Amino acid sequence: MTALLIDGDIVAFKAATVSEHPVHWGGDLWTLHSYTSEAYAYAADMVELLHEKSGCTNAWVFFSGKNNFRKNVDPKYKANRIGKRKPICLGPLRERMEETMRCVSFDGLEADDLLGIYGSALPHKTVIWSIDKDLRQIAGLHLIDDEVVEISPETADRNFWMQVLVGDTADNYKGCVGVGPVKAEKILMKKDGLTPWEKVLAAYEKAGQTFDDALTNARLAFILRKNQRDTLWEPPIQ
Numbered sequence: 001m002t003a004l005l006i007d008g009d010i011v012a013f014k015a016a017t018v019s020e021h022p023v024h025w026g027g028d029l030w031t032l033h034s035y036t037s038e039a040y041a042y043a044a045d046m047v048e049l050l051h052e053k054s055g056c057t058n059a060w061v062f063f064s065g066k067n068n069f070r071k072n073v074d075p076k077y078k079a080n081r082i083g084k085r086k087p088i089c090l091g092p093l094r095e096r097m098e099e100t101m102r103c104v105s106f107d108g109l110e111a112d113d114l115l116g117i118y119g120s121a122l123p124h125k126t127v128i129w130s131i132d133k134d135l136r137q138i139a140g141l142h143l144i145d146d147e148v149v150e151i152s153p154e155t156a157d158r159n160f161w162m163q164v165l166v167g168d169t170a171d172n173y174k175g176c177v178g179v180g181p182v183k184a185e186k187i188l189m190k191k192d193g194l195t196p197w198e199k200v201l202a203a204y205e206k207a208g209q210t211f212d213d214a215l216t217n218a219r220l221a222f223i224l225r226k227n228q229r230d231t232l233w234e235p236p237i238q
Helices: 008-018 036-054 090-100 111-121 133-137 153-166 181-189 196-206 211-221
Strands: 003-007 020-026 029-034 058-062 126-129 140-144 147-151
Touching (some): 008 036, 008 090, 008 111, 029 036, 036 058, 036 090, 036 126, 036 140, 058 111, 111 126, 111 133, 133 153, 147 153, 153 181, 153 211, 181 196, 196 211
Parallel strands (some): 003 058, 003 126, 126 140
Antiparallel strands (some): 020 029
């Protein structure tokens, strides 16, 4: 028996967005309307399609809870989204999905973290789906481009360190100044006898940043795993 773990934040946002319709009433009057029923039908079809493509026996939908713990790590986390309009029926749509689907959410945790926790607990009995590449740091089975693929522990670790170096502009943390994906790959692949964390620290120091800068970015980038719900990422013991 396998379970498909779905990023519900993405499903709900997309469904609510495509279900918005502008209406021109004449002159300069325009309004925007949305039917929760239409958005729900889109979301339900999307969940069913993902379920079929995964080949799993059941599907669970994960939503972010309130009071994101990363905002305690850095108040600027996702601050770039403040004031941006959300789809009209996003709230009611999520409520309906939670009433009718197998849904999970916990206060303080993002959907990403729940996917990481549940996925890492049963890596060969779960399949993770999310378009967010942050989840690629979780070893195990993933539904990517309509195919179930396995991400090895080595690849998952490298993806995490890449994220620490590059940052994530969508979530408003910048990573190491001047380091993009190509440069980050070179830093991590260089055979210099250093551990990945030591490579990261050296890159941050070279960019004029501090240990705390590197630690903060790592804690923001790290997706929680099993038994880590109430802990922050810590550097590996040398």
